[in-house]
Amino acid sequence: MNKERKENNEFKDEFISEIIEKGRYSISNEDFEDQILQKIHTNVNDKEEIISKIKLSLKFFCLGLVLIFVCLLGLILRDSLSDQNTNVLTYVLVLFFTTALGILSIENYKRVINNYSF
Amino acid sequence: MDNIYIDKVLSGDVDAFRYFVKTYKDMGFNLAVSIIKDEQYAEEIVQDAFMKAFKGLKSFKRTAKFKSWFYRIVVNEAFQRLRSNKKAPQLSYLEDSNEKLLEYLTEDVHGERTEKIRSVLKMLPPKEGLVLNLFYLEETSIKDISKITGWTRSNTKVILHRARKHTRLIWQKNIKNHE
Numbered sequence: 001m002n003k004e005r006k007e008n009n010e011f012k013d014e015f016i017s018e019i020i021e022k023g024r025y026s027i028s029n030e031d032f033e034d035q036i037l038q039k040i041h042t043n044v045n046d047k048e049e050i051i052s053k054i055k056l057s058l059k060f061f062c063l064g065l066v067l068i069f070v071c072l073l074g075l076i077l078r079d080s081l082s083d084q085n086t087n088v089l090t091y092v093l094v095l096f097f098t099t100a101l102g103i104l105s106i107e108n109y110k111r112v113i114n115n116y117s118f
Numbered sequence: 119m120d121n122i123y124i125d126k127v128l129s130g131d132v133d134a135f136r137y138f139v140k141t142y143k144d145m146g147f148n149l150a151v152s153i154i155k156d157e158q159y160a161e162e163i164v165q166d167a168f169m170k171a172f173k174g175l176k177s178f179k180r181t182a183k184f185k186s187w188f189y190r191i192v193v194n195e196a197f198q199r200l201r202s203n204k205k206a207p208q209l210s211y212l213e214d215s216n217e218k219l220l221e222y223l224t225e226d227v228h229g230e231r232t233e234k235i236r237s238v239l240k241m242l243p244p245k246e247g248l249v250l251n252l253f254y255l256e257e258t259s260i261k262d263i264s265k266i267t268g269w270t271r272s273n274t275k276v277i278l279h280r281a282r283k284h285t286r287l288i289w290q291k292n293i294k295n296h297e
Contacts, residue, residue: 023236023239036139036165
């Protein structure tokens with residue numbers, strides 16, 4: 001700490017300080033703050049719109065996934081009830097891969113939504 | 119204080135970001151001018167820096183000061199602009215600075231001391247102007263300047279030493295003669 005203070009004191013210079021102080025700038029544009037805030041609001045609104053669209057897309061994706069599950073389960077049930085066991089393994093495999101794909105896609109959706117939100 | 123406003127912004131109160139703009143716009147502007155040497159470009163740089171700060175606020179680590187983090191964004195943005203924008207005024211320094219300074223002073227368009235001082239400061243290389251602003255205007259320590267600029271401490275000291283020497287040299291040779 002002392003070393004740091006010593007290091008800084010080494011460069012103390014009233015003359016240079018005065019020059020730098022006198023040459024100080026300030027932003028003359030009075031609307032500067034408003035302009036930035038407006039830009040930020042636009043940015044936030046755009047993000048919100050994108051998020052709402054992504055969420056809608058996610059809903060449809062989930063709906064599609066549920067439909068696939070229902071169809072596959074229906075087929076498995078039908079085949080098992082009618083003693084046609086030939087395709088059950090295929091259905092289970094398809095069900096497994098669809099589930100894995102679904103989970104991965106939903107995770108991806110989450111990541112995208114997180115990127116667009118605070 | 120900064121942390122309170124960071125929390126507010128992150129919880130969705132976008133208008134709370136005005137506090138940061140109000141507090142750091144002028145210093146950000148000074149840093150940008152010291153690098154790019156042009157007020158108009160500097161204002162654009164500060165605007166872009168604020169937008170970047172807003173977008174990156176989520177990833178800002180509270181271990182550092184917001185101020186240092188924001189100044190680093192301004193400095194990076196300004197150097198990047200300096201490298202990429204050929205239209206930005208590229209002043210060459212000390213070797214021909216006296217001649218240019220005389221030109222500035224004899225023109226004496228504004229006739230104000232502040233303008234003359236600003237002209238002198240604009241003659242300094244970007245790194246020297248930046249380090250002078252950080253050290254003398256913002257009273258940033260050598261250690262923090264190193265963090266903001268990414269230079270080593272010894273390099274920062276060398277640049278600061280050189281900047282002081284150059285400023286005195288230009289001042290003594292030119293300004294005094296014209297007062």
